[in-house]
Amino acid sequence: MATIKDVAAKAGVSISTVSYAISGSRPISEETKAHITRVMEELDYRPHAIARSLASKKTRIIAILYPAVERTIGLSELSLITCAANAASALGYHLVLWSMTSNDARDLDRLVRQELVDGVLLMDVHNNDVRIPYLNERNIPFMLFGRDKSCPNESFVDVDFAVTVYQAIAWLSGKGHREICFLNQSKETHDSGYGPVVRTRDAFTVFSADLRIRGRNEFCAADAAEGYRKTAAILAETPETTAFIVMNDRILSGVIKAIEDSGKSIPSDVSIVAIVSSEATATMFIPKITTYEMEGRELMELAVGQLIAKLEESYFEVPRRLVPCRLFERMSTGPAPEKE
Amino acid sequence: MATIKDVAAKAGVSISTVSYAISGSRPISEETKAHITRVMEELDYRPHAIARSLASKKTRIIAILYPAVERTIGLSELSLITCAANAASALGYHLVLWSMTSNDARDLDRLVRQELVDGVLLMDVHNNDVRIPYLNERNIPFMLFGRDKSCPNESFVDVDFAVTVYQAIAWLSGKGHREICFLNQSKETHDSGYGPVVRTRDAFTVFSADLRIRGRNEFCAADAAEGYRKTAAILAETPETTAFIVMNDRILSGVIKAIEDSGKSIPSDVSIVAIVSSEATATMFIPKITTYEMEGRELMELAVGQLIAKLEESYFEVPRRLVPCRLFERMSTGPAPEKE
DNA sequence: CTGTTAGCGCATTCAG
């Protein structure tokens, strides 16, 4: 492997000149720079990442950190991580994956102390996350993917749950639906303060009133059988319901079945839209489900971009970015049925 | 941050003694070693990963590499990657994620040439994968997760598809089923030579004969509607079918619906077992689906362990390990119905 | 069994 020394020798300049030609942190005449560039190409030179890190005290590596707790929102997608890797790569960074098996900051300490990474991207932030005070204390730059009310001063990117709920209601409303039921996740999840569940619930209350929708704001445990039971009960109690907004992929099949078993059909009698869902889920059903899907790529590019901006100090404000989900209209939604 | 120098000074020994006490690559007397260990703890010393790498020419970082192509088998799980990270971490390694967006070995070259990693774990290996000759040529140690007939000489770990199919047939057979249909993935996937589809198909042919099962060996496109159509057709043609083995989570809801619409019920009339599936999928349906699930954790520990063994040259053979899926009996399977 | 020392490949001072 060619080193910077080889390049310098062949180009007839000093090592530092080559170094500056690469980094640009000091003016180099156009012609020597061009010459050096050519020699680098001839030698197929690549800077040695490790050596560069040791000298510069910056590794150009960021860590993406998954905590012990498994959440129910569909954040657990491989594509999110590959997006992160791609985003990092595009900015000249590497992405290492850390997965914490316990909820103990010492696990994190073990990793951080090796000084392998310049910054950390925290996934699945949860209430009173021990990782946040730890990173603050040690002054490790970090960014949250997801947010929590217990950490109001941090940088984050997150799904805009409120706007997503608003859009779903408004869109259904535009199709004539006036009686809409929101099937959120479980009450336990809500009561534990899990952000997405709390925010969507509040948003549904507010926006359904704003849009003059008669809304039912319900919880449902993450289980197809529960989805069935709940939906059947709702249909029995308020048969005028013409649309369901569902924030839990696991209950969809139960919801669909309950609607069909009640003698109604989708979407002519009842519409279903799944929020914070995914194409993979949507296409598993008949009919294919209309969804609002997380903008995983955009969110990740933001998260990684902001984190790296922080590292390179070209940014000084605390970035907080919310991105609503995007609508994918499929076969489970239609205009509200005519009133008899 | 304390450095090795600080430890040496405080312990009253030389730097190299500390180094050897850590690595164990040269004998150190028990008492000095104990003393050094104590001093390290007092100083809360952690070796600097980068400096160590530069000096030793080993980074103790491995890359997990996802290719451009998206495969249909459920390998796309986040848990696989976190397992890989955990396995690596347990062995003192870090895991970086590389995601190739093109099918070009030059992308890989760009990464490898930075000499950031000691070895590579290739995911989702496909026919005539360009990455394999490249890595061989450059002498980069690597390991395959999944395998392909176009690379018969490499080290790999993989799901034992044949044994999984055998077990599924045998298990159903033990419950009295004699007419079993295997719903594989699409014919196009098979004809393109995709290993899992080819191997399961062949295995079904062989083992259903061995076990005296009247088997239908069918393809089905990855779509719930196709699953419905296909299942309905099969039920019409061969109504004596009492069990379906399905290797495609995307069609399950169609299969279930077709069976129910034909007036039969699950599992009393017809059993369903999904192979190479997952709990997440299984619990999305009513009834919960009996599955054979990939031993992701075990496979990953094997893959990472073997790769690292290779790196550290405590191993010289080419490891090839197959692990069949494990049965999770749920509600979609039961004894074959009595013959009329 | 332990100490001394020369790099690993590069970034970055200090001189010119």
Place this chain on the structure above:
DNA sequence: CTGAATGCGCTAACAG
């Protein structure tokens, strides 16, 4: 605008 020299923190010869 460019070159020479120092050292990042550690490993691994070499020397005792």
